[in-house]
Amino acid sequence: MTHQASPINFHRMSEFITKLKRTHHLNQLTRADAGKKVVLMGWVDTRRDHGGLIFVDLRDREGITQIVFNPQVDAKTHELGGELRTEYCLAIRGEVRPRPDGMANPKLKTGEIEVLVEEFQILNRSKTPPFVLEDEIDVNEETRLKYRYLDLRRGSLKRNIILRSRVSQIVRAYLVDHGFLEIETPFLTKSTPEGARDYLVPSRIHHGHFYALPQSPQLFKQLLMVAGFERYFQIVRCFRDEDLRADRQPEFTQIDIEVSFLSRDDFLDIMEGLIAEVWKKMLDIDISLPIPRLSYDECMERYGLDAPDTRFALELKTVTPIFQNSGFKVFGEIARSGGSIKALVVKGKSDFSRSEIDDLTKFAGIYGAKGLAYIKILENEWQSPIAKFLSDDEKQQLQKTLGFKAGDIVFFGAGTTKIVNDSLGNLREHIGRKLKLCDPKKYNFVWVVDFPLFDWDEEEKRPVAVHHPFTSPKWDELSLLESEPLKCHANAYDLVLNGNEIGGGSLRIHDAGIQQKVFDLLKISKEEAQVKFGFLLEALQYGAPPHGGIAFGLDRLIMLLTGCDNIRDVIAFPKTQKATDPMTEAPSTVDPKQLLELGISVTKK
C-alpha cells in the first residue's frame, strides 16, 4: 500500500519551520508577485509527475497554488519531490513566476502563476485517504462522518463552514450595533415539561437528580429582560432529543434574541433588517422591506401550511359550503360533520396521466388523506371519477368559485380540516416542485403572524401551547381566555422563506396573573407550575417589563444561503440519523465507576 519513504528528519524540520514564516495563503499570488521569494504551507491536493517535471497543486484553507519541482532548479529537491503523495502536508520555499504562454489555468485564482520550488520540507506524511477529496465524489455518509476531518478538507463543505462563520460575525455586528448585549445562559439547567424530550445530565452531587440541556434558553432570556438588560442575543446551541430529519439535528444552533419595551412591529422591523443585512452581505441580494405579513388563518386557508412557499400561486380554495346539502355522499357527509373540502386548481394540466395522478394520490396519503378526488376540465366534458355524483348546481358553483378553464385539472381534499390542509398544502408544494414553478434564485420572505394560542390535544384532552406556554395572547383577545380559549390568538410570529420556517417567536406574558391563567388552561396544576416555573412566576412579580423575542435557526439559514438540502453539510461535526457520531463513536457505554459515582444503574431494554 504505502510506498517506500525516507523518514522525516525532525531536527531539520524544526530548523526549517523556525527559519521560515509563511508569506502567503494559496489564493493570493498573482502575476504582480512574479519574482518574489515566497514561503507556502499546505496539503498536496493533486500531483502530476512527468518524470522530468513534477507539478503539485498545493491546497490550504483559502485556495490552491501550483508548485513546480524542476531538476534544473535543484536536482535533489526534484528527486525528493517524487516522494510526495496526496494529502502530504508541506512547507515550501520558492520563487513566483508567471506561467509560460498559453499555460495559465483560468479555473484557478492563482492560475496565472506558479511557484518554482527551491527547498521544501514534508511536515507530515499522509496515509492514502479512504476517499478522494474532491467535491464531485459521492461517498457513503458513514464513511464521510468517520473521517469528517478529511471530508471537511473538501471544497464544498469547507466553504459552508467558512460561510457559516461569516454569517455569525455579521449577525453579531448587526445586533451589537443595534444595542444588543451578548449574554451566555446555562447549559446545565432544569428539565421543563411541554415541548421536546430533554437530554438529561445526571448529577453526581445529588443522586437521582438531573440537569437538562436546554431546548432553548427561553426562560433565561425572559429573566434577562426582568433583570433589565433590554436587548439580549446569543448564538447558542440547543438540544432536543427527538428523531432526526434532513434539516434536524439533536443539537443545533439558534440566534436567540429577546427585547423589552418594543411593539411587535418595531421589533420585527429590527429583525428583518438583520436578515436583509445577512442576505446583502453574503449574497449581495437586496430583500425588499418590509417583509409582507400574513395572518396564520389566511395562510392556512390559502396554503394549507404555516410555512408556505409563496414563490408560486397555486392556492387552495375552500369549497365546503357547496357540498352542504350534496347528494355526493363522501363530500356531503364531511361538509355536514364539520370537516373541510378544499380544491387545488392546476392550470393546463388536464393531461396529467393516470400514473401521475396515482403518484400524487400516494403523496397525499402520506399526510393522512384517504384519497384524492380530481376533475379534468376538458373542452366538452368533465373527466372524473366523481363528476357523475355532482349536481348541475354544484358544478356551476365550483366553476364560479374556482374559475377553472378547459385544460385545467382540479384536485379535492376532503376530511378533517387538519388532514385536508396538511395533505393539500404539501401536495401544492409537491406539484410546485414537480412543475418547476419555484424560481431557485428567488427569496420570498413572509412573516406569518397571529398564530392560535392553543391547540387541542385529543389524547390528553387538554389544550397545549402552539408556541410555548409563555406566549402572550393578543392583547385585545384577553377576554377570550375565559370564554373560548381555543379561539384566542397569540402574539406570535414566524419568519418563513420559500416554504421554510427560519425563525419564530412571540411577545411574552409579563404578568404573573395571566401567566398563571395560561398554566391553568394548560392543565398545569398550581403545584406543578410552582415546582417547574416557580422562579418565573416569582420574577414576573418584580416589575417585569413587556418583552418578547425570536429565535432564528442558524443551521437552516446557512442551508438556504448555501443551497444545501441537508443540515449535516452546514455543521462541522454532525450526527447520523440515529444520533450517533461514527468518528468518536458517541454515544458509548461508560466505565462502571462513573455510573457508580452518579448513582445510576442501567437496565436492559
Add this chain to the structure above:
RNA sequence: GGGGGCGUAGUUCAGCUGGUUAGAACGCCUGCCUGUCACGCAGGAGGUCGCGAGUUCGAAUCUCGUCGCUCCCGCCA
C-alpha cells in the same frame, strides 16, 4: 413506533430469470515520461458480495432474521 430506498474492491457502481475464475471506472502500487492541471503510456495489487440462519447438488443472486446508512410520517418549533 411506522413506511420507502440502499449495503458487492479504498471509493462510486454493474452483476441479481441461482451455475466456470465476481467485473468497470476512479483511487492505490511499480516503471517510463520537461508543461501538466480529469496529465499520458505500460504493467500490477486489491473482494468475509454488511452479518447470521434457511432453501438448494450449488446462493452476491431466492426466503427469514439482524445490523448499518439514508429519506419520509409520527415526534419535534
